[in-house]
Amino acid sequence: MAADVTLAAPIASSAQPSSFAEFWASFRENKGAVAGLVVLSLIVLTAIFADVLAPHSPLEQFRDAVKLPPAWYEGGNWAFPLGTDALGRDMLSRIMHGARYSLFIGLSVMAVSIVCGVGLGLLAAFSGGWLDTAISRVMDLIVAIPSLVLAILIIAILQNPSLEKTIVAVTVVSLPRYVRLVRASALSEMGKDYVTAAKVAGVASLRLMLRTVLPNCLAPVIVQAALGVSDAILEAAALGFLGLGAQPPTPEWGAMVGDGREFIRSEPWIVTLPGLAILVTVISINLFGDGLRDALDPKLKRS
Amino acid sequence: MSDAILEAKDLRRDYEVRRGFFGGTGIVKALASVSFTLRAGKTLAVVGESGSGKSTLGRLVTMIEEPSGGSLFIDGIDLATATPQERKRLRKEVQIIFQNPYGSLNPRQTIGAALEEPLIVNTDLSGKDRVSEARAMLARVGLRPEHYNRYPHMFSGGQRQRIAIARALMTRPRILVLDEPVSALDVSIRAQVLNLLDVLQQEFELAYLFISHDLSVVKHIADEVMVIYLGSAVELGASATIFAEPRHPYTRALLSATPVADPAAKKERIILKGELPSPFAPPSGCSFHPRCPLVIPRCKEAFPPTEIIEGREVACYRARDAVAVPAG
Numbered sequence: 001m002a003a004d005v006t007l008a009a010p011i012a013s014s015a016q017p018s019s020f021a022e023f024w025a026s027f028r029e030n031k032g033a034v035a036g037l038v039v040l041s042l043i044v045l046t047a048i049f050a051d052v053l054a055p056h057s058p059l060e061q062f063r064d065a066v067k068l069p070p071a072w073y074e075g076g077n078w079a080f081p082l083g084t085d086a087l088g089r090d091m092l093s094r095i096m097h098g099a100r101y102s103l104f105i106g107l108s109v110m111a112v113s114i115v116c117g118v119g120l121g122l123l124a125a126f127s128g129g130w131l132d133t134a135i136s137r138v139m140d141l142i143v144a145i146p147s148l149v150l151a152i153l154i155i156a157i158l159q160n161p162s163l164e165k166t167i168v169a170v171t172v173v174s175l176p177r178y179v180r181l182v183r184a185s186a187l188s189e190m191g192k193d194y195v196t197a198a199k200v201a202g203v204a205s206l207r208l209m210l211r212t213v214l215p216n217c218l219a220p221v222i223v224q225a226a227l228g229v230s231d232a233i234l235e236a237a238a239l240g241f242l243g244l245g246a247q248p249p250t251p252e253w254g255a256m257v258g259d260g261r262e263f264i265r266s267e268p269w270i271v272t273l274p275g276l277a278i279l280v281t282v283i284s285i286n287l288f289g290d291g292l293r294d295a296l297d298p299k300l301k302r303s
Numbered sequence: 304m305s306d307a308i309l310e311a312k313d314l315r316r317d318y319e320v321r322r323g324f325f326g327g328t329g330i331v332k333a334l335a336s337v338s339f340t341l342r343a344g345k346t347l348a349v350v351g352e353s354g355s356g357k358s359t360l361g362r363l364v365t366m367i368e369e370p371s372g373g374s375l376f377i378d379g380i381d382l383a384t385a386t387p388q389e390r391k392r393l394r395k396e397v398q399i400i401f402q403n404p405y406g407s408l409n410p411r412q413t414i415g416a417a418l419e420e421p422l423i424v425n426t427d428l429s430g431k432d433r434v435s436e437a438r439a440m441l442a443r444v445g446l447r448p449e450h451y452n453r454y455p456h457m458f459s460g461g462q463r464q465r466i467a468i469a470r471a472l473m474t475r476p477r478i479l480v481l482d483e484p485v486s487a488l489d490v491s492i493r494a495q496v497l498n499l500l501d502v503l504q505q506e507f508e509l510a511y512l513f514i515s516h517d518l519s520v521v522k523h524i525a526d527e528v529m530v531i532y533l534g535s536a537v538e539l540g541a542s543a544t545i546f547a548e549p550r551h552p553y554t555r556a557l558l559s560a561t562p563v564a565d566p567a568a569k570k571e572r573i574i575l576k577g578e579l580p581s582p583f584a585p586p587s588g589c590s591f592h593p594r595c596p597l598v599i600p601r602c603k604e605a606f607p608p609t610e611i612i613e614g615r616e617v618a619c620y621r622a623r624d625a626v627a628v629p630a631g
Contacts, residue, residue, distance in 0.1 A: 194407050201424065
C-alpha cells in the first residue's frame with residue numbers, strides 16, 4: 001500500500017506532496033482518529049438528511065403508543081425502532097433531529113469563539129501594555145468562575161432561555177481558551193527573526209498581524225477548535241438538561257434527557273438513548289481532535 | 304570622505320530591566336558610546352565577544368529599536384528628527400540578515416511570496432512586475448527558478464541564507480546589516496555565501512555592517528574593523544592596520560586567540576582572566592581594566608578618551624606605549 005503511493009507519486013507529478021496529503025498520511029496512522037472521523041461523518045450526514053431519514057416527525061405525538069420500549073424488547077413495535085417518549089413521540093426521529101441542534105450549537109460556538117478569540121488574542125499580543133493586561137485579566141476572570149455557573153448566570157441576565165442564548169453563553173465561557181492560546185503563540189512567534197525581518201522590510205502592523213504572524217499560530221487553534229466543539233455540545237446539553245437551553249418541544253438532546261429523567265426507573269430508554277447520542281458524538285469528536293493534534297503538531301510528529 | 308551613507312555619533316542604548324518582583328528596575332547599558340561611519344561599497348566589521356552589544360548595534364542601525372542617546376544619520380538625515388515619510392524611505396535603505404537561517408524565514412510563506420512582500424508594501428508595482436523582479440533576484444543569489452514556489456523547510460541552511468539575502472535586497476537597500484551571517488553555516492558553505500556577499504556588494508554598491516566574532520572571516524571580508532567591549536568601541540581602524548598591529552590590549556588578546564593554519568608559526572597567546580563583567584554594574588573607568596594585563600591606576604578612574612594613533616582610533620591610556628603584553 002505504502003509502496004504504491006511512493007512509486008506513483010513521482011510519476012503523477014514532480015511537485016512536492018501537498019500539505020494536505022502529508023497531513024492525511026499522518027492522520028490515518030491513528031486508527032482511533034479515523035474511527036472518530038467515520039462516526040462523526042455519519043452523525044453529520046444524519047443531521048443533514050434528518051428530514052428524509054427519520055421515520056416520523058420529531059414533534060408528532062402518537063397518543064396510542066406512549067412510552068413504547070425499543071422494538072427488540074417485549075411490547076416494542078418496529079414502527080418505532082427506538083421506542084417512544086412520554087408524549088408518544090418517536091425517539092429515533094427525535095434523536096436524528098437532535099443531532100442538528102447539537103452540531104449547530106457546537107459549530108456556531110466554535111466559529112464565534114475562533115473569530116473573537118483570534119481577534120482578542122492577536123490584539124492583546126500586539127498592543128501590549130494596558131490593553132493586553134485588560135484582555136488577559138478579563139479572561140482570567142471568566143476562567144475563575146465555574147463554567148456552568150457562569151453560563152447559567154449569562155442565561156439569567158439575558159432572560160428567556162433559547163437556543164441562541166445558549167450559544168452566546170457557551171461562547172463566552174469557552175472564549176478564554178482561544179484568547180490565551182492565540183496570545184501565547186503570537187507572542188512566541190513575534191520574537192522570531194522572520195517577524196523582525198518583515199518589520200524591517202516595512203510591513204505594517206495589520207499585515208504583520210494577519211499575514212505574517214497569524215498563519216503560524218493557527219495549528220494549535222484548529223486543534224483547540226475541534227476539541228472545543230465537543231465541550232460546547234456538552235455545555236449546551238447541560239444547560240438543556242437544566243431547562244435553560246433549548247425549550248420544549250425542540251428535540252435537543254440535553255433537554256430530552258432532562259424531560260425523561262422522571263422515567264429513569266420505569267422507562268430507562270427515554271433518558272438513556274439521547275444520553276448515548278451525546279456520548280457517541282463527543283467521543284468521536286474528541287478522537288478526531290486528538291488525531292488532528294497528532295497530525296498537525298510538529299512537536300508530536302514522529303520523524 | 305563624501306560617500307558616507309550612515310553616520311553614528313555616540314550611539315547609546317540602555318535597557319530597563321526589572322530585577323525580581325520587588326527589585327525595582329536596573330539599567331543595562333547594552334551600548335555605551337559608539338561612533339562610526341559606513342561608506343558605500345565598503346564593509347565595517349564589528350567584533351566583540353557575546354554580550355558586548357554587537358547585535359544591539361545592528362538593531363539600532365536597522366531602526367528596530369530607538370537609540371537611548373546619540374544620533375544616527377542615514378543619507379545625511381538625522382533619524383531622531385526625520386518626518387514619517389523620510390523614515391519610511393530610509394527604512395528601505397537599511398536591511399538585515401540574521402544569524403540563524405532557520406528562524407529568519409516565515410515557515411508558512413513560499414519563497415516567492417517572501418521575496419514579493421517587500422515590494423507589495425513598499426512599491427506599487429503590478430503583480431507581474433513583482434514576480435519578474437523576485438525571479439530575477441532569486442537567480443541573482445544563485446537559486447533556481449523552480450525554488451520560487453517552495454517553502455523554507457525544503458531548503459538547506461546555505462540556501463536559506465541566500466533566500467534571506469535575496470529578500471533583504473528586494474527593496475534595493477544601500478546598507479546591509481549582517482548579524483553573524485555565516486556563523487550558523489557549515490564551513491564548506493561559508494565561503495560560498497561570503498563570496499556571494501562580496502559580488503553583491505560590488506554590484507549594488509552596498510555598505511555592509513558585518514557583525515561577527517569570527518576573526519578569520521572578518522579579516523577576509525572587512526575594509527574596516529571596530530572592536531567593541533562591553534558596549535564601548537575600544538579600537539576602530541582599517542582592517543589591515545588593526546590586524547597587523549593592534550594597539551588596544553583587548554584587540555591584541557582577541558587576535559592572539561585566532562587560530563593560524565601554520566604549525567611552524569610561533570605565537571604569543573594572551574589569555575584574559577575572568578569573565579565579561581555584568582553590564583548592570585560596569586567597572587569604573589575603562590570597562591576593560593579588571594581583565595587588562597597592562598592596567599595602571601589611571602584606568603580605574605576615567606574612561607580613556609579616543610585618540611587617533613597611527614591611522615586608527617583607540618581608547619586606551621597605554622596605546623602609545625609600545626609595551627609587550629605579558630603572556631598568561
